[in-house]
């Protein structure tokens with residue numbers, strides 16, 4: 035198994051060197067002696083940090099080059115790995131350098147590699163470089179983003195990016211929002227806002243305030259995380275009404291309207307419609323304008339889950355696809371999907387700043403600021419927060435909307451290439467998505483879809499998923515990796531064609 039090519043810094047871990055601490059001259063020297071030096075394993079001296087960081091940078095770059103040319107799927111001997119892992123009993127401290135080297139090796143061989151350009155997977159991005167820089171900066175300053183009192187500049191940067199996204203989506207200037215850990219947190223925030231908006235006493239009394247069950251509505255192809263959200267929010271999983279699709283993977287607006295008519299007659303209170311702009315499985319966009327009209331007619335909150343499809347907002351020519359998103363009460367857009375930041379970086383945006391403040395208000399006299407319109411701890415689920423938004427700020431500032439438009443369009447060109455090539459091999463596209471996801475069926479007589487996918491993954495030549503679309507088993511191919519090339523697309527098509535024919539998988543690329 036390849037090992038990192040060098041060891042960080044030739045020196046062994048430095049021994050504790052008690053540093054004179056900066057005390058006030060009024061402080062008796064005896065007190066200084068009573069305070070032990072910082073633990074060097076946790077807070078090594080600068081020279082050691084420099085050596086390790088320089089080594090780490092080199093090693094990570096070398097590893098990412100190997101990853102790009104290697105197998106997409108893990109090749110780690112997990113039995114050996116677990117034996118080694120068990121040796122870390124945390125009783126005996128170990129020097130950091132070999133620990134880092136060991137970790138890099140395990141991760142290089144023990145992951146599905148999202149950075150591999152033949153990863154045509156689940157929207158998990160190859161991380162953009164400015165976002166990686168942001169990770170380092172945020173890790174180093176480690177600001178607490180709960181309040182503007184402690185992190186005024188960082189909180190303002192996040193708010194600036196949220197305002198830019200809101201404007202891009204067509205929401206009014208007074209809109210609000212925040213960065214979330216991921217799309218799931220943003221969607222959960224939407225349901226909390228919808229409940230808060232629907233019933234003034236919800237905050238104080240919880241669901242009892244409704245005097246009966248509530249319901250919210252999403253298409254049967256919505257992201258299944260909504261079930262967990264229903265559970266967490268206490269409305270119960272049964273309150274999620276899965277509306278039929280129209281045969282093309284989009285929510286059937288007539289069925290949605292009928293469900294919102296029927297529920298109140300049965301004593302159930304509708305609170306939210308959650309349309310999906312870019313379904314997870316097939317990249318389909320629900321009829322956003324019709325959903326908005328139905329939400330208005332029934333007086334319910336209108337949320338658009340554009341977790342990954344929201345990146346289409348970057349491309350003026352694609353804006354029409356998302357027509358109706360500007361009518362949303364709230365929107366989810368994940369930066370860690372098609373915006374290619376590192377994991378997890380979601381956003382929640384709403385035109386109702388007041389509802390957000392009402393849902394998450396709290397009073398804590400120990401907090402350094404109490405600015406209801408500004409402080410993240412007063413407007414979001416989290417309290418302590420990391421500086422998540424810096425990754426999108428730096429990426430967006432470095433590339434501009436134009437750069438992101440090019441990033442999105444190259445993905446569309448790539449998925450189109452894959453579709454045409456597969457069609458030439460007798461495969462059939464089943465979804466008519468304008469986004470970068472393709473659902474394809476193999477030619478008649480080929481191996482079953484899940485077997486094809488299993489063979490491709492076993493070969494390590496590419497990564498795709500199996501799913502079902504409108505009742506048919508399909509191979510799902512997503513082309514949102516920002517560096518996949520035409521050659522990678524050709525490698526994918528070759529791997530799929532070979533797996534479909536039942537020929538033994540060729541050697542993986544490693």
Ligand SMILES: Cc1ncc(COP(=O)(O)O)c(C=O)c1O
Nearest residue numbers: 216217218257312314339341368
């Ligand atoms: C449409 C949609 N919504 C929500 C989510 C959940 O987002 P996350 O995984 O960031 O929590 C996903 C994930 O793929 C998604 O595709």
